[in-house]
Amino acid sequence: MKIKNYESKTVSIPHFNAGPGQAWCIIGANRSGIEEFFQLLAGERSPGPGQRIQRPRDCSVFSFAGQQALFEAELKKDDTDFMDKIDPGTLAREFLNSPENNQDLIQAFAMDKVLDHGFRQLSTGQSRKLLLLARLTRGTDCLVIQSPYDGLDMAGCLELDKALSLCRDRGIRIIITVHNPEDIPSWATHIGVMDRGHLALSGARDKVLKNMPGLGAPADFKANLDEMVTARPDQRPDKQELVRLENGSAGYQARIVFSGLDLKIHTGDHTLISGPNGCGKSTLVHIITGDHPACYRNRLWIFGVRRGTGESIWDLKKNMGILSADLHRNYIVPGSVLDCVLSGLFDSIGLYTVPCQEDRKKAMAWLERISLSHEAGTPLRRLSYADQRLVLIARALIKLPALLILDEPTQGLDQANRDAILDFLGQVAKENMSTILYVSHREDEFRDFFVSRLRMDRIDQ
Numbered sequence: 523m524k525i526k527n528y529e530s531k532t533v534s535i536p537h538f539n540a541g542p543g544q545a546w547c548i549i550g551a552n553r554s555g556i557e558e559f560f561q562l563l564a565g566e567r568s569p570g571p572g573q574r575i576q577r578p579r580d581c582s583v584f585s586f587a588g589q590q591a592l593f594e595a596e597l598k599k600d601d602t603d604f605m606d607k608i609d610p611g612t613l614a615r616e617f618l619n620s621p622e623n624n625q626d627l628i629q630a631f632a633m634d635k636v637l638d639h640g641f642r643q644l645s646t647g648q649s650r651k652l653l654l655l656a657r658l659t660r661g662t663d664c665l666v667i668q669s670p671y672d673g674l675d676m677a678g679c680l681e682l683d684k685a686l687s688l689c690r691d692r693g694i695r696i697i698i699t700v701h702n703p704e705d706i707p708s709w710a711t712h713i714g715v716m717d718r719g720h721l722a723l724s725g726a727r728d729k730v731l732k733n734m735p736g737l738g739a740p741a742d743f744k745a746n747l748d749e750m751v752t753a754r755p756d757q758r759p760d761k762q763e764l765v766r767l768e769n770g771s772a773g774y775q776a777r778i779v780f781s782g783l784d785l786k787i788h789t790g791d792h793t794l795i796s797g798p799n800g801c802g803k804s805t806l807v808h809i810i811t812g813d814h815p816a817c818y819r820n821r822l823w824i825f826g827v828r829r830g831t832g833e834s835i836w837d838l839k840k841n842m843g844i845l846s847a848d849l850h851r852n853y854i855v856p857g858s859v860l861d862c863v864l865s866g867l868f869d870s871i872g873l874y875t876v877p878c879q880e881d882r883k884k885a886m887a888w889l890e891r892i893s894l895s896h897e898a899g900t901p902l903r904r905l906s907y908a909d910q911r912l913v914l915i916a917r918a919l920i921k922l923p924a925l926l927i928l929d930e931p932t933q934g935l936d937q938a939n940r941d942a943i944l945d946f947l948g949q950v951a952k953e954n955m956s957t958i959l960y961v962s963h964r965e966d967e968f969r970d971f972f973v974s975r976l977r978m979d980r981i982d983q
Contacts, residue, residue, distance in 0.1 A: 523664065523697060524576040525562060528569060533558045533719045540712070545690045546697040547706050549734075550716030551936040552908040559716055560585070561700050563666045566699050569884045578695065581664040582657040586907040588935065589650060593851045596641050597969075610640020610774055617641075617660040630685040631655055632678075643774050645799045646673040646847050646933075651682065664695040669907075671705050673847070674964035675798045682888050684708050695797055701908075701936035703734070763787045764925050764957055765810055768821040770807050772814065779805050780982055785976060789924070792951045792958040792971050797978030803961045804846060804979070807929045810959070812846055823923070839869045842920035843956065846929035859905065860898040863888055866917035888916040908934045915943060919950075926956040932967065944969055 523540040533555040542545045550556030551641055557752035561567045562575060564583040564694040569575045595612045606854075615621050615637040621628060628634050631651045636644060644652060652671065653667070669834040670686075671679050690696055700706060706713065714724035721961065723730050764787045771781035787793050795803050808814035812835040822829045824838050844864065853862070855872035863885040865873045892912040894905075902910060911934050918926060928947075931942040944967060949972035950956055960972065969977075 523563065523578060523581075523666075523695070524574065526574040528562065528573050530558065530570075535559065535721045538714065538721060538724065540695060540697055542695060543693070544712050545686075545697065545710050546712045546714060547710035547714060548697065548699045548701070548714040549701070549703065549706060551701060552906070552934075552939055554716045555719040556699055556701070556982075557906040557908075559721070560666070560668050563697055564668075574708070580662050580666040581666060582662040583666045584592070584650070584653055584657075584670070585668040589653060590851060590854075592641075592653065593649075594854060606674065609642070611642035614639055614641065614644065617652055619656075621659070624655075624659045627655060627658055627685065627688070630681070630688050632681040637855065639777070641725050643777070645804070646930075647675070647678045649932065650674075651678075651685075654685070659764045662694065665695070665697070667698045668858040669700060669934060670698050671700065673799075673930060676965075678799050683709065693746070701934075702842075706731075717894065720846075734867040744772040761821065761825050762924075763957070764788060764791075766823040767809075770809070770820045770822070772802060772809060772820075780978060780981065783978075787925075787957065787959065787974070789957055790954060791974050793960070793974045793976065794968060795959070795961045795976045795978065796963060796968070798963060798980050801815065801978040801980040803963075803978055804848065804929055807846055807927060807961060808848065809821055811842065811927060813840065813845075813848070836869065841924040842869075842922060843923035843926045845914050845918040845927070845931050846961075847928075850910065853902065853914070857902060858899050859889065859902055860885055862902045862913050866920040871967040876955060884920060885916075886921055889913075892916055904915070908936070908939070911935060917954075923948075924955065925959060926950070926959065927959045929961040930959075930963075932962075934965075940967070947971070964982045 523537040525535050528535040539951040542618065548556060548559060558567065564585060565577055599612070614633065618624065621637065625634070628637070631654070633648065633655060638649060641649065641652070650670065654667070670682060674682060685697060690709055710717055711727055712725060712812065715722045715725050715730065717735060722735060723733060765785060767783060767785040770783040770785065772779045783806070787949070795806065797803055797947070805814060809817045809820065812829070816831040820829070825841055827833045827838065849871070853871050857872055860882070861873040864877050864881060865871065867877065867881055868875045886895060886898065889898055894909060894913065897905060897909070904912060905913065915931055918928065931941060935943070947958055947960070948969060948971045951958055
């Protein structure tokens with residue numbers, strides 16, 4: 523993989539060479555130019571006059587965009603509406619070539635127990651590992667992977683490290699991108715550092731680690747709390763019951779995801795839900811938001827209303843702000859960044875209600891807070907994955923809902939943006955502007971403002 527004399531308005535890479543037998547990790551903060559560098563490696567950008575990009579003939583690319591494309595293809599085959607149960611999607615084993623002859627790889631990726639699960643039953647991390655396995659079982663000379671550790675718990679990261687180390691030992695050239703120094707894997711022989719649009723440092727691992735500069739500038743949500751408190755909805759009861767689940771359970775066909783789960787959340791009970799990939803954290807969120815049919819089978823109350831008693835889910839969602847990987851995947855309608863933030867006021871995927879001038883002013887203020895006001899008219903999907911994530915966070919926060927539900931919200935973000943968001947949520951909690959339900963597997967996201975914690979465990983079947 524060679525790049526020579528590449529220049530654009532935002533990125534400059536005079537020289538880059540990933541030779542045979544080398545395993546590269548490219549690190550850079552969000553908006554450092556690392557997204558464009560990945561696009562070059564992936565063959566998604568063409569060189570200009572005098573520029574040269576040479577890619578291996580058999581090169582496999584794994585990106586958030588590719589994962590999204592597969593998800594959308596699976597959605598088109600979803601027959602849930604014509605069945606009396608959730609359609610799990612294409613079985614995982616059907617993505618693989620000769621799974622019986624690739625047991626070492628499948629076990630290295632810790633995917634042997636989920637081969638008979640449908641694609642839509644897999645967690646984000648599992649679906650990413652499945653895509654890698656699908657290409658590896660068909661043979662490849664080179665892997666180019668965007669942020670492979672995002673969405674994986676510690677055990678998942680270790681499993682992926684083991685699998686990629688095995689690939690390197692088999693002679694497969696590997697190039698990955700990461701946003702945080704702690705994600706640099708031990709198997710990487712070489713490191714490149716993107717900073718402010720330049721490949722600031724590159725070379726052998728030990729040499730780069732000794733001289734690696736700080737990455738990016740501190741991020742800030744630019745919150746004006748006085749303005750937000752004034753704009754907060756009418757004062758709510760001190761201890762209104764927001765969520766109550768008694769002896770809750772959920773599953774897909776014969777597979778139990780969780781059972782015997784009790785959860786109570788009142789106003790001000792900022793709650794952290796933690797646990798490994800595949801333990802049912804997102805399924806629990808979908809039940810609370812009404813996006814899983816198990817919400818009707820369980821003893822579940824939302825804002826004091828028993829689900830399944832003729833209530834309107836849209837009336838309930840008026841008091842929720844939601845961000846999840848599922849919502850991000852499903853936000854595939856045309857529309858600008860500004861439209862996306864505005865849609866949070868109307869609980870819709872896409873903007874179908876004409877907003878008033880005050881609504882537009884409020885949405886622009888949120889785009890200012892995440893430093894994306896200059897992208898207000900840009901189609902959402904043209905932004906980097908990290909910037910899309912920030913926009914969706916603003917969408918969830920714009921109406922300062924009674925219940926703010928954030929499922930792995932910082933996926934794809936660098937440490938500076940992650941810290942800025944969590945610091946901001948700490949302010950939201952302190953001022954009692956929303957009650958926060960936060961899902962994460964990252965130990966470094968466990969903050970003091972969480973007053974309750976639910977730990978979930980995976981049920982292996």
